[in-house]
Amino acid sequence: MTASADIIVIGGGIAGVSAAYELAAEPPSVLLLEAEDQLAYHSTGRSAAMFILNYGPPSVRALTAAGRAFFETPPEGFCEHPLVGPRGILAVARTGQEAGMEAFVSEGQGVEAMSPEAALAKVPLLRQEYLAAAAYEADAREIDVHALHSGYVKGLKARGGRIVTRARVQGLERRAAGWVAETTAGSFTAPVVVDAAGAWADEVAALAGLDPLGLVPKRRTAIIVDGSGEACDSSAWPVVADVGHSWYFKPEAGGKLLVSPGDETPMPPCDIRPDELDIAMTVERFEQAMDLPVRRVEHSWAGLRTFAPDGTLIIGWDPRAEGFFWLAGQGGYGIQTAPAAAKLAAALVARRPVPGSIAETGLDVAVLAPDRLIGSVS
Numbered sequence: 001m002t003a004s005a006d007i008i009v010i011g012g013g014i015a016g017v018s019a020a021y022e023l024a025a026e027p028p029s030v031l032l033l034e035a036e037d038q039l040a041y042h043s044t045g046r047s048a049a050m051f052i053l054n055y056g057p058p059s060v061r062a063l064t065a066a067g068r069a070f071f072e073t074p075p076e077g078f079c080e081h082p083l084v085g086p087r088g089i090l091a092v093a094r095t096g097q098e099a100g101m102e103a104f105v106s107e108g109q110g111v112e113a114m115s116p117e118a119a120l121a122k123v124p125l126l127r128q129e130y131l132a133a134a135a136y137e138a139d140a141r142e143i144d145v146h147a148l149h150s151g152y153v154k155g156l157k158a159r160g161g162r163i164v165t166r167a168r169v170q171g172l173e174r175r176a177a178g179w180v181a182e183t184t185a186g187s188f189t190a191p192v193v194v195d196a197a198g199a200w201a202d203e204v205a206a207l208a209g210l211d212p213l214g215l216v217p218k219r220r221t222a223i224i225v226d227g228s229g230e231a232c233d234s235s236a237w238p239v240v241a242d243v244g245h246s247w248y249f250k251p252e253a254g255g256k257l258l259v260s261p262g263d264e265t266p267m268p269p270c271d272i273r274p275d276e277l278d279i280a281m282t283v284e285r286f287e288q289a290m291d292l293p294v295r296r297v298e299h300s301w302a303g304l305r306t307f308a309p310d311g312t313l314i315i316g317w318d319p320r321a322e323g324f325f326w327l328a329g330q331g332g333y334g335i336q337t338a339p340a341a342a343k344l345a346a347a348l349v350a351r352r353p354v355p356g357s358i359a360e361t362g363l364d365v366a367v368l369a370p371d372r373l374i375g376s377v378s
């Protein structure tokens with residue numbers, strides 16, 4: 001197959017589909033290329049699906065806040081069900097972590113310190129002796145990631161965008177007419193390429209002859225255990241998270257709990273699998289905090305959270321190569337930042353002003369530009 005477009009987006013995770021959708025709102029024709037035979041197979045399909053305002057560096061918090069209106073009031077016809085539902089977060093500290101809790105409460109917005117007794121009333125199976133301090137963030141939400149991703153895909157197609165799966169980009173060459181992407185599904189041309197390839201974004205840039213920006217994919221493990229029983233109904237529990245990020249759990253449908261040890265093991269980009277030791281560590285940390293023995297790990301998986309060296313997203317033109325645009329380094333926040341990051345990417349590609357919802361947060365988008373990282377990797 002050969003085809004041309006005004007813009008090629010590489011990657012069919014949440015970053016790629018959201019950006020392609022926003023780019024296609026303008027007259028340009030948009031073509032999205034995905035290596036796998038299904039979209040959202042990698043990180044996007046493996047997340048914990050949370051929207052948390054008080055999470056990550058300031059630029060991430062700003063993008064998250066700027067995207068909130070999209071989650072709460074999506075465009076007409078975008079989805080059939082709400083994109084977010086209520087799911088507060090209970091942060092807990094054990095003895096020795098009180099200073100971390102104080103910092104979390106004082107730096108956070110809408111975070112209220114809570115007595116251990118009040119925390120126990122919310123989640124009665126927390127071990128009393130574990131709880132030295134607690135705080136509650138009522139404004140957190142759980143995201144229907146499938147609805148969000150499908151809304152973008154459906155909207156992209158309605159705007160005339162095309163999606164080609166099983167199209168792994170294997171070569172990127174800049175010619176007079178623009179970029180030529182050689183893929184496993186044929187060759188495609190466009191004057192503009194958006195690199196939204198997640199853990200592979202540096203590899204895609206290398207195909208274009210660009211030195212890496214130092215992205216590091218980090219493995220994060222998740223398991224599903226039974227959280228139901230005579231003693232509890234976990235469905236109304238908040239997410240419970242160690243203030244030091246060493247574990248969290250989240251109620252899921254059917255009385256299940258998603259538990260993660262908050263691991264961050266650097267890995268090469270790949271179809272990542274969980275490590276048995278990490279699964280065992282997850283169970284151990286959960287049982288230390290909860291009076292709820294894990295009888296069986298019902299399911300486990302791992303996904304890659306890919307970070308730039310400074311932990312901030314990379315959104316902007318690469319000054320080293322005409323028409324090459326980065327949308328990468330989403331780390332552990334790629335779902336919750338997607339609506340705002342996509343709008344910003346579309347505005348920068350079209351050389352329009354920064355959208356009002358983002359400007360209002362006071363975010364200086366220069367902190368996201370790839371320029372800051374060029375030449376930093378030896």
Ligand SMILES: Cc1cc2nc3c(=O)[nH]c(=O)nc-3n(C[C@H](O)[C@H](O)[C@H](O)COP(=O)(O)OP(=O)(O)OC[C@H]3O[C@@H](n4cnc5c(N)ncnc54)[C@H](O)[C@@H]3O)c2cc1C
Binds near residue numbers: 169196260
């Ligand atoms: C366990 C876990 C929990 C998480 N929890 C949350 C959370 O609660 N909230 C939140 O906001 N975020 C969370 N995240 C992070 C979030 O999942 C990621 O930030 C986000 O999914 C990244 O999206 P992406 O589109 O950049 O990457 P991906 O979804 O990985 O998409 C990249 C795509 O590019 C494709 N690709 C790569 N190379 C090529 C190529 N050469 N040619 C064509 N296509 C290519 C890949 O096949 C892939 O489909 C979590 C992540 C994990 C692992």
